[in-house]
Amino acid sequence: MVRYEGPDQATYLSGLAAGNYFFRVMAKGPQSAASSSWSQPFELQVVFVGTHQVILLSLIGLAGFTILVVSIMVGHRLSQREPKVLSS
């Protein structure tokens, strides 16, 4: 698969699935005859964070978010009962 063809001398890769990928480049002149040969391929390994770590941290995040929202809502409701005390 050709990833990029054009005048830029760099490209940015993202969104690859986990696995090993091989890339190589070729220089081309204005005419197709003036092409270089392919470079040696270089290998890119894509590795994701472990599933257990993701699940654990996501659950912690969800719990933290829920406690935060509930604390503010309860605090807000309770605080609405005390404005007279505060303004005296």
Added chain:
Amino acid sequence: MSDGVITLLDPRLGWALLCLFGLLWVFLGWYWGRRASSVDDFLLAGRKVGLALGTATAMATWVTSNTVMLAPVFALEKGLWGMVAYSTASFGLFLFAPLSRRIRTLMPEGHTSGDFMRLRYGKWAWYLFLVISMVYSVAWLVSMGTAGGKLMETLAGIPYFHGVTSILLVCVIYTLFGGMYAVIGTDFIQSAIILAGVLLVGSLVVIRTDLRALYDTMAVEQPSLINALMPVALLSLFNNMFFGFGEVFHNNVWWSRAHAMRAEVAPRAFFLSGLLWFPIPIAAGFIALSATSLGVNVIDPNTVGPLVAGQVLGKVGAVLVFVVVFCSLASSIDSLLAATSDLLLQDLGKKILGISSEPSRFRLYSKFIIILLGFLTWVLCALEMDLLQILFLSGPLVASAIWPIIAGLYWNRAHWLAAVLAMLLGSALGLWAYFQIGWYTASLISSVVSMAVIFVSVPFCRQTFDWKKLHE
């Protein structure tokens, strides 16, 4: 910018737009600033800002150059969840709505978030809080200046340092003229331009994109971006959310707005601004997702949004993006300059160094600090640091302040030592997570550690705080 690089706008057009909008903001800053006759007028716009201006200023302040640049980066690197993750920063505004009501009730004459920490928890928590807040504020200013300089260079070929200098100069001048009146007035116009511009560019890109082809290309070339279980994207969702809470809950930009708005208006204004802000990262992010399918080669992910918009929509798109970027830069830099100078003056200057609070001198000191902050930002922008690194390194620091703020506002048994430990341990373990696990866990870990410290400490706290102590 090196010779021979093709930009989306002619540099002369870029400079013309920069001068036009720069002069407009300076004029409006001077015009609105004439109303600021007292120190409270200059720092807090007379404490009587209404719903429309209040909503607009909160929304415009939260749309920064980072939003225009980093929301597309989030989408490009983390796909669909990345767009949602960035949008969760609006939750900070939603939840600050009830907090703002409480702030106005407890501190009707308050000035800064530092005032609250000093009166509620005492000097040690206050000192630590000021350090955290200043580190974050400078990091935010520098990240915005850097982002703005890079965008000006990408879009119009304006050399990076010239772009940064021009933007900072304009913002410093009009903030100097008008203080909070100028900031809020210009924010109103800037918010309208930003909202219309981003939604228009996003919609035009959607219209001109074959969604079926987009999905097919991504399924083959970038399958992780449409994977609903992409690990880093899931983690960044919570991390970004807690980072956003930390940013909004602690920073004087938001506290000064809460004090500047009429008491009954503040909660509604923050909630509405969150609603208006929510779709902006999604619109900006979608633009980046379509890059591969449109055949746009991305070299620097930080500039993917403007690059795609410019290439798909041509010169009109590039002009639109340029104007939106300039408005989002100005609306955030001016707010941060005004609020941070207020924090430095009130907390460091008046309370720690004991400077005179005589009105004319106080206003003069305020202007001096605005210039100093602008200069510091300009010097640090010269280093051209990595945007994500600048911003996310301050994430665990601000996330550690979430719970001391919430507990301090609502619970009368939150102890000063617990607040100090929560900020220290939260920051330390969050920074450890940043370097040992990854940036996408730092704010999450910091916030949860801070929460645990506060919750564990409450049963042991024998003192009951008298809320009247917050009336100063």
